Amino acid sequence: MAKLTLDDLRKLRDEKQRAMNMRDPENKTAQIIVGMGTCGIAAGAKETFNAIIDELNAQGITNVLVRQTGCMGLCHSEPTVEVIAEGMPPIIYGQIDAELGRAIVNRHIINGKLIDNHICDKPAMDIIR
Amino acid sequence: MHAALCDYIADLAQNAIEADATHIRLEIFTGPDEVRASVADNGKGMSRETLAAATDPFFSEPGKHDHRRTGLGLALLRQAADALNGDFTLESRPSEGTTVCFRFDAAHTDTPPLGDLAGTIAGLLTFPGRFELEMERATPHDRYRLTRSELGDALGSLEESVNIALVREYINAQEENLIL
Numbered sequence: 001m002a003k004l005t006l007d008d009l010r011k012l013r014d015e016k017q018r019a020m021n022m023r024d025p026e027n028k029t030a031q032i033i034v035g036m037g038t039c040g041i042a043a044g045a046k047e048t049f050n051a052i053i054d055e056l057n058a059q060g061i062t063n064v065l066v067r068q069t070g071c072m073g074l075c076h077s078e079p080t081v082e083v084i085a086e087g088m089p090p091i092i093y094g095q096i097d098a099e100l101g102r103a104i105v106n107r108h109i110i111n112g113k114l115i116d117n118h119i120c121d122k123p124a125m126d127i128i129r
Numbered sequence: 130m131h132a133a134l135c136d137y138i139a140d141l142a143q144n145a146i147e148a149d150a151t152h153i154r155l156e157i158f159t160g161p162d163e164v165r166a167s168v169a170d171n172g173k174g175m176s177r178e179t180l181a182a183a184t185d186p187f188f189s190e191p192g193k194h195d196h197r198r199t200g201l202g203l204a205l206l207r208q209a210a211d212a213l214n215g216d217f218t219l220e221s222r223p224s225e226g227t228t229v230c231f232r233f234d235a236a237h238t239d240t241p242p243l244g245d246l247a248g249t250i251a252g253l254l255t256f257p258g259r260f261e262l263e264m265e266r267a268t269p270h271d272r273y274r275l276t277r278s279e280l281g282d283a284l285g286s287l288e289e290s291v292n293i294a295l296v297r298e299y300i301n302a303q304e305e306n307l308i309l
Contacts, residue, residue, distance in 0.1 A: 003273075004302040006283045009295060013284050016291050036143060036252065038202040041136045050248045053297075056290035065288040067255045070147055 020060050030064045030085040030109055035078060037071030043078035044097065051098035052081070055105040064109060074120055083108050092120045130209045133244025134164060134233070137209070139253060140202040141168035141229050146256050148172030148227065155264040159243055165232040175221040183219060206231060213237050247300035254280065254287045254296060266307070273303045 034040070034049045049068065056064055074080050077094025083104060084090045093104065095118060107113045131137055138155060145153045150172035157166045175183060186204035203219065206229070210217035213233055221227040233240045246266075253262060254277050262277040277287070280299070284292040 003306050004299050006279055009280070009283045009299050012295055012298070013292065016295070020291065034252075036139060036256075038140050038205065041139055042131060046136070046139070046245060046248050046252060049252050050245070050297075053251075053290045053293045057294050062289070062291065064290065065286070066290055066293060067257060067288055068143075068252050069256070070143055 020062060028063055028065045030083070031067065032064055032104065032109075033067045033069050033082040033084070035070070035072045035074070035080040035082075036068040037075075039071055039075035039078045040080065045079035047098045048079045048081065048096050048101040051101040052105060055102040056109075059105060059110065061105065061109060077120055080120065085109060085112070088112060088114075092122065093118045094120045130212070130239075131205060131241065133241050134166065135244035135246050135249040136241075137202075137206050137231065138166055138168065139249050140206070142253050142262070143256070144168075144202060145170035145172055145227065146253075146258060146260060148174070150226065151260050153260060153262045155262070156267075157243075157246070157264065158267045160235065160269050162235055163232055164235050164240065164243065165230070167228060167230040169226065169228040171226040174223045174225050174227055176223050180219065180221050183221075184217075203229070209233075209241075213239055215240075246304060247297040250275075250300055251287075251293050251296040255293065266303070268307045271307050273307070275300070275303075 032052055034045055034052070036045050053066060072080050072082070072092060074092065074094055079096050080092055080094050081096045081101065081104060082090065082092045085108065091114060093115060096104065100115065100118060103115055107115055138157065142153055142155060145168060148170060150170035152171045154169045155166070158164065184203045184207040186201055207217045209215065210231055210233070214237060215231060215233040218230045250264060265274050266272060280296055281287055284295060286292060287296065
């Protein structure tokens with residue numbers, strides 16, 4: 001296989017943008033933030049992160065930014081995922097494996113419904129600045 | 130022990146980001162006899178006292194979180210290196226930065242696999258902040274280099290899922306060439 005170059009990457013990006021008919025890629029109305037401290041890493045947060053990316057792409061969702069962050073102070077509930085979506089309260093979910101990562105995209109982002117039994121009250125007090 | 134070497138690399142790189150580094154350099158070499166990696170940053174660094182305690186699992190840098198003393202990343206890595214006849218070094222100077230290096234015997238049964246490098250790096254690029262992240266990746270056959278700024282110039286926002294998937298694809302393509 002020929003090595004992909006940065007120019008190839010630019011072309012792929014343009015093709016994807018056309019294919020997904022991204023009308024306004026700057027208009028982001030939601031953020032999904034995956035905790036990637038030592039605790040998150042050990043609990044498999046990378047699989048959750050990858051599953052969220054793949055599901056967003058599979059569903060053609062382009063208004064969501066995905067970020068990683070450090071420990072949210074909820075090490076007992078890793079992997080943790082914070083979802084900030086327009087018109088909904090900010091939510092931190094705990095114990096989110098790959099399957100629940102996909103559910104966050106389908107239920108919370110697409111349908112505006114919360115995922116029961118995985119909602120954490122709030123981050124640890126010392127994390128809130 | 131983390132499940133994959135990439136998990137240690139993610140952990141160390143995340144420490145560097147939290148240490149307010151503006152430049153983070155990863156070097157990752159995998160060969161038939163050894164795997165070695167280093168994470169060097171120009172972040173706030175550690176005092177002599179903090180450095181001495183940094184790999185103690187019961188220590189965490191005061192002030193990192195106000196009421197908690199957690200922090201197992203370096204301790205887990207040192208423990209793994211000790212258990213697997215590997216090497217681990219940690220150098221740091223206040224206001225200058227920190228460099229962590231580790232080496233494992235590739236033939237040791239318990240040496241973790243490299244793991245998902247593409248997913249790890251694509252994820253690290255999404256941490257907020259204006260830091261540069263540079264990776265030098267090599268095997269005995271070939272090498273490649275990437276930087277956060279070059280990928281950002283090529284793709285735009287590295288926090289969009291389409292672009293994160295493209296970064297993964299790009300790294301996987303470079304990795305395939307390393308192995309052939």
